Structures are given as C-alpha cells and as structure tokens.
Amino acid sequence: xxxxxxxxxxxxxxxxxxxxxxxxxxxxxxxxxxxxxxxxxxxxxxxxxxxxxxxxxxxxxxxxxxxxxxxxxxxxxxxxxxxxxxxxxxxxxxxxxxxxxxxxxxxxxxxxxxxxxxxxxx
Amino acid sequence: xxxxxxxxxxxxxxxxxxxxxxxxxxxxxxxxxxxxxxxxxxxxxxxxxxxxxxxxxxxxxxxxxxxxxxxxxxxxxxxxxxxxxxxxxxxxxxxxxxxxxxxxxxxxxxxxxxxxxxxxxxxxxxxxxxxxxxxxxxxxxxxxxxxxxxxxxxxxxxxxxxxxxxxxxxxxxxxxxxxxxxxxxxxxxxxxxxxxxxxxxxxxxxxxxxxxxxxxxxxxxxxxxxxxxxxxxxxxxxxxxxxxxxxxxxxxxxxxxxxxxxxxxxxxxxxxxxxxxxxxxxxxxxxxxxxxxxxxxxxxxxxxxxxxxxxxxxxxxxxxxxxxxxxxxxxxxx
Numbered sequence: 001x002x003x004x005x006x007x008x009x010x011x012x013x014x015x016x017x018x019x020x021x022x023x024x025x026x027x028x029x030x031x032x033x034x035x036x037x038x039x040x041x042x043x044x045x046x047x048x049x050x051x052x053x054x055x056x057x058x059x060x061x062x063x064x065x066x067x068x069x070x071x072x073x074x075x076x077x078x079x080x081x082x083x084x085x086x087x088x089x090x091x092x093x094x095x096x097x098x099x100x101x102x103x104x105x106x107x108x109x110x111x112x113x114x115x116x117x118x119x120x121x122x
Numbered sequence: 123x124x125x126x127x128x129x130x131x132x133x134x135x136x137x138x139x140x141x142x143x144x145x146x147x148x149x150x151x152x153x154x155x156x157x158x159x160x161x162x163x164x165x166x167x168x169x170x171x172x173x174x175x176x177x178x179x180x181x182x183x184x185x186x187x188x189x190x191x192x193x194x195x196x197x198x199x200x201x202x203x204x205x206x207x208x209x210x211x212x213x214x215x216x217x218x219x220x221x222x223x224x225x226x227x228x229x230x231x232x233x234x235x236x237x238x239x240x241x242x243x244x245x246x247x248x249x250x251x252x253x254x255x256x257x258x259x260x261x262x263x264x265x266x267x268x269x270x271x272x273x274x275x276x277x278x279x280x281x282x283x284x285x286x287x288x289x290x291x292x293x294x295x296x297x298x299x300x301x302x303x304x305x306x307x308x309x310x311x312x313x314x315x316x317x318x319x320x321x322x323x324x325x326x327x328x329x330x331x332x333x334x335x336x337x338x339x340x341x342x343x344x345x346x347x348x349x350x351x352x353x354x355x356x357x358x359x360x361x362x363x364x365x366x367x368x369x370x371x372x373x374x375x376x377x378x379x380x381x382x383x384x385x386x387x388x389x390x391x392x393x394x395x396x397x398x399x400x401x402x403x404x405x406x407x408x409x410x411x412x413x414x415x416x417x418x419x420x421x422x423x424x425x426x427x428x429x430x431x432x433x434x435x436x437x438x439x440x441x442x443x444x445x446x447x448x449x450x451x452x453x454x455x456x
Contacts, residue, residue, distance in 0.1 A: 025245065030151060031218070032160075032241040034286050035317075040421035050231055061234040063415030070424070082410040082427045092299045094309060095411040097369075098431040100456040102410055117304070 019057040037063040044069040079104035147291025158248030161289045166206035172225025183265045191280035202344035215254035228259040239286035269325040278327035292317045332379035336396025352440035355393035356449030364390025367425030371405040399442040404434040429453040
C-alpha cells in the first residue's frame with residue numbers, strides 16, 4: 001500500500017510511505033484476511049505503522065491501526081472517526097453507543113491526545 | 123505459493139466487505155457484475171491441524187480444542203454445515219496449498235490480534251478454495267476445562283474463528299468498557315462473533331448464542347429453518363434520509379434473546395432472519411464504539427455513526443415462516 005504523507009506524528013519517511021497490508025491478488029486467486037484494512041484513492045487516514053529493522057512497515061493490529069478522516073460539516077477541518085475512546089483517569093467506564101457527548105475529534109485534538117498518551121507511558 | 127510471498131510482492135489490497143444480503147455480515151467477492159457469498163460447497167469441509175504447540179497447549183490439545191469448536195457449530199440443528207478432520211500437517215496456516223489449515227504461529231507484531239482467519243478464493247468463479255486460521259502464539263493460551271487465569275481459552279477463540287472460516291462476519295451484539303490503562307474489556311456479548319474476546323480465563327464464549335445460530339443457519343439452512351423461523355425487515359432513516367451501516371437489533375420478548383443485523387444499502391434496508399415467531403422490540407444504534415473496519419469495508423461504504431440509540435415505539439410480530447413487513451425506523455440525532 002502506498003500513501004501520500006501529509007504529515008507525521010512520529011518520524012518521517014518522505015512524501016510517500018509504503019507499508020504492507022495482508023491479502024492481495026495473484027492471477028485468478030484472491031487472498032482475503034479477515035480484519036485487514038482496505039483503502040480507497042483520495043481517502044484520508046491516520047495510520048499507525050510498525051517495523052522490525054530495515055523492512056517494509058506494517059499497519060499495527062490490522063484495521064486497529066487505521067483511523068479514517070472526514071471533513072467537518074463546515075468544511076474547515078478534518079475529523080477522526082469514529083469517536084475515539086477517551087480513557088478515564090482511573091477505574092473503568094462503559095462505552096455507550098450513541099452517547100451525544102461522544103463526538104469525532106478534530107485531527108489536531110487527535111494528535112494532541114496521541115502525544116499525551118505516548119508521553120504518559122514513557 | 124506461500125501467501126507471505128504474495129503479500130511481499132503485491133501492494134494490492136484485499137476486499138472483504140461483508141455482503142449486503144439477508145441479515146448478518148457475510149463475506150463475499152465480486153465476480154463479473156455479480157456478488158458471490160463466500161461459503162463452502164455442500165459436504166463435509168475438511169480441515170488440517172498444523173502440528174504445533176505453545177506452552178501449556180500440546181498439538182493433541184490443539185486438535186481436541188479445535189474439534190470441540192467445530193462440533194459446536196456442526197451441532198446447530200437448523201444448519202447443514204459439517205466438518206471433517208483431515209489429519210496433522212507440517213504445512214502452516216497461510217500456505218496456499220488448497221488445504222484448510224489451523225494452528226499456532228508467532229506474530230508478536232500483531233498487537234491485539236489473538237487469531238485470524240484468511241481465505242483463498244478463485245476470483246473467476248467465487249469458489250472458496252481454502253480457509254486457514256492461526257492462533258497468535260505470542261499470547262498465553264489454555265485448554266483447561268474451566269479456563270485458566272491469565273490465559274485465553276483456545277476453544278472459545280477457535281469457535282469465533284470457525285465462524286469466520288464458515289463465512290460469517292462480525293456481530294455487534296456486545297458492550298465493552300474502557301480502563302484507565304487503555305484496555306477494552308467485554309462487559310457482555312450476545313454473540314460468539316462479537317469481535318472482542320472476553321478477558322483471559324473466561325470460557326463464556328464456548329457457547330453459541332441466538333445471533334450465531336441465526337447466522338450459520340442463514341448461510342447453510344437445513345431442517346425446518348425456513349418454515350419454523352421468521353424474519354423482520356425494514357428501513358432506517360435519519361432526517362428523512364435512509365442510510366447505510368446502522369446496527370439493528372431484534373429482541374425477542376419471549377425467549378429474551380437477540381439477533382442483530384445492519385442497514386446494508388443506501389436505502390437503509392435491513393432484514394434479520396432466523397427469528398423465533400412472536401413479538402420483538404427493535405433497537406437501532408450506531409457502531410461508534412467499534413473498530414468499524416472489522417465490520418465494513420470503509421473504503422467503499424462509509425458508515426454513519428452520528429446518531430443516538432433509538433428504540434422503535436412499536437412491538438413487531440414476526441410470523442412463523444414469513445416476514446414482518448416493512449418496519450420504518452427514524453433515528454434520533456445526537
């Protein structure tokens with residue numbers, strides 16, 4: 001898979017980045033892997049990639065490493081969908097579908113939260 | 123050819139969207155201009171066990187646990203699917219050899235992936251040639267009869283993967299919680315095909331639920347499935363517009379069981395089969411708590427998750443051997 005990179009949360013692999021996604025087609029045979037993500041031309045995504053040594057990166061945890069973006073209704077920003085789970089400060093909280101307080105994050109907010117989570121785990 | 127070799131050469135993507143059809147999510151491929159459901163031909167489906175082991179689980183343990191899981195699916199009285207053990211093999215899951223193979227493989231890079239199922243399909247005909255399952259050896263596994271603290275129950279996870287192996291996609295009938303450490307835990311699930319596993323030590327998912335039984339029976343109907351069960355169908359709207367991807371749940375007031383489906387067209391159409399005759403409550407909800415990609419090919423059909431859980435105000439009676447007629451549900455905006 002090849003993406004045109006608009007920005008990086010971490011590292012820099014250039015204007016385009018290639019990574020492996022399981023599955024594919026060879027001749028008349030199609031390999032399908034349940035849970036592997038798929039992509040469409042012109043779609044905007046945030047991907048979390050991993051790699052071991054000098055190899056082609058892979059997307060982390062199949063589709064768990066892919067977050068898709070849509071334009072906000074006023075077309076001023078990108079939103080990351082679906083609403084990203086926000087962990088509680090302590091204990092556990094049930095995730096309630098359709099909760100009006102659950103809203104997609106703007107890309108900037110999403111990036112800040114990722115950086116905050118990474119920072120808190122150091 | 124080994125699938126890993128294919129993956130390393132090609133940058134083509136898989137396309138495994140569940141098929142818009144009668145309820146449940148099924149896998150399918152496009153052949154020409156036709157959509158073909160991925161399912162096995164009639165007759166026992168043969169599988170092989172990769173001769174492998176992990177700490178605490180020997181190869182015979184693996185074989186026995188997988189056999190129990192296959193037996194559970196095969197025992198569904200309204201489904202005709204049957205399976206047959208073909209023997210132990212040194213071939214690994216993922217070897218494209220025309221044989222369906224199941225076993226352990228070590229994928230430490232696959233964060234959050236306990237196991238995975240894959241298919242090889244003839245693109246010219248849509249024929250399902252093989253399906254392989256690997257259990258990620260980087261996780262701790264158990265085959266203890268009562269489960270084992272700190273280890274995932276192999277039979278439970280095998281039951282889920284064999285649902286995929288048989289052609290079923292994921293079910294959204296489950297609720298989860300989020301912890302301060304970022305972990306997701308299942309509070310309750312009404313389907314073995316819910317995509318998130320119960321915590322290590324649990325053996326709850328060794329038993330199929332009504333939703334799983336309806337799904338496998340829909341794919342491989344047998345017995346009195348068509349005449350004894352009924353279906354419920356309709357359309358989902360928001361602000362007057364039909365939409366794709368709403369999760370629709372039919373709750374049976376008599377049996378206290380539930381079966382889920384989705385609005386699977388741009389016209390908001392849903393159809394849930396395999397329901398016990400009688401009154402049902404309908405709930406429509408978004409997939410906003412989920413890894414939506416594990417349900418739908420988001421590159422093709424973006425899913426609308428921007429609405430509240432909505433209960434239809436009317437009890438719907440499912441007739442025996444028939445359909446409820448069109449139920450129209452308008453969801454509430456957030």
